[in-house]
Amino acid sequence: MNTRYHDVAADRYDSKWGIDFGGLGHDQVTAKVEKALGRTPGRYARALEIGAGTGYFSLNMLRAGLIGEATCSDISPGMLETLKDNAKRLGLDVRTESADAERLPFADESFDLVFGHAVLHHIPDLPRAFAEFERVLAPGGTVLFAGEPSRYGDRLASVPKRAAGAVAPLWRRALSARPAPSAEGGEPDAALEGVVDVHAFAPAELSGLAREAGLKDVRVTGEELLANWFGWANRTLEATAEPDDVPWAWRQYAYRGYLLLQGLDRRLLEPRLPAAIFYNLMIAARKP
Numbered sequence: 001m002n003t004r005y006h007d008v009a010a011d012r013y014d015s016k017w018g019i020d021f022g023g024l025g026h027d028q029v030t031a032k033v034e035k036a037l038g039r040t041p042g043r044y045a046r047a048l049e050i051g052a053g054t055g056y057f058s059l060n061m062l063r064a065g066l067i068g069e070a071t072c073s074d075i076s077p078g079m080l081e082t083l084k085d086n087a088k089r090l091g092l093d094v095r096t097e098s099a100d101a102e103r104l105p106f107a108d109e110s111f112d113l114v115f116g117h118a119v120l121h122h123i124p125d126l127p128r129a130f131a132e133f134e135r136v137l138a139p140g141g142t143v144l145f146a147g148e149p150s151r152y153g154d155r156l157a158s159v160p161k162r163a164a165g166a167v168a169p170l171w172r173r174a175l176s177a178r179p180a181p182s183a184e185g186g187e188p189d190a191a192l193e194g195v196v197d198v199h200a201f202a203p204a205e206l207s208g209l210a211r212e213a214g215l216k217d218v219r220v221t222g223e224e225l226l227a228n229w230f231g232w233a234n235r236t237l238e239a240t241a242e243p244d245d246v247p248w249a250w251r252q253y254a255y256r257g258y259l260l261l262q263g264l265d266r267r268l269l270e271p272r273l274p275a276a277i278f279y280n281l282m283i284a285a286r287k288p
């Protein structure tokens with residue numbers, strides 16, 4: 001199911017999720033890596049991305065100089081095709097490999113960093129996947145995953161989604177936007193999203209997976225609360241309208257508002273509140 005869903009999603013994935021390979025993508029990815037590690041990242045010579053998708057993390061990390069050689073793996077060949085196109089356009093050299101995270105086709109101890117973004121929640125057998133991450137990691141190497149939905153944060157995010165769904169007809173009228181063909185039933189692939197998203201996590205579950213795989217110095221942190229509510233509300237509204245009818249000024253407001261609230265989350269909330277209430281969890285750990 002994950003392969004089929006992501007193969008179909010590959011073409012419009014970058015525009016749907018606002019994936020960026022310029023300054024914004026660079027800053028966002030670098031900030032997430034730094035937050036997950038809790039320090040300024042060094043440079044990892046051999047890096048393996050799990051569920052690399054269209055290359056959001058790998059390509060931005062290559063451009064930022066955080067990784068040397070990038071091997072991008074994903075269960076969906078369609079996503080990897082888009083990743084290859086993106087890498088070519090950006091003049092970046094990457095190796096791609098179709099692979100299930102539960103059965104990695106790589107030799108033991110062959111990477112210094114195993115990482116991913118928004119992928120762990122799709123993997124059915126996580127203990128097996130973490131055992132694979134540990135196996136392919138060289139001693140002293142790092143595991144790092146970001147963008148994983150927290151169970152509590154996910155529940156909290158349903159509030160702005162429902163509220164936005166309720167006011168969507170009024171919002172469209174105010175903007176003179178026609179309803180999208182799928183407006184009555186939400187996003188066309190929303191139902192399938194529920195099927196491919198297998199997990200939402202409590203922080204202790206994530207750290208437990210890493211420890212059981214033999215990893216040490218495990219660190220789980222949370223990010224984005226206000227930014228996430230704002231982002232989900234706007235995405236829910238926008239999904240109900242004809243994309244061409246959503247004014248540029250609205251998109252600017254949504255984009256700038258998200259960045260502003262992300263900054264507030266980072267400075268005010270993330271240092272003070274428990275990881276569990278944020279929408280995104282991140283984990284970093286080390287192979288002894």
Ligand SMILES: C[S@@+](CC[C@H](N)C(=O)[O-])C[C@H]1O[C@@H](n2cnc3c(N)ncnc32)[C@H](O)[C@@H]1O
Pocket residue numbers: 002003006019050051052053054055056057073074075076079099100101102116117118119122123124
């Ligand atoms: C939400 S997307 C994230 C893509 C990319 N990391 C990003 O942040 O844009 C999840 C990705 O995980 C991949 N995936 C799902 N299940 C997987 C599995 N068992 N093994 C490897 N990749 C998987 C999907 O094909 C998809 O590309």
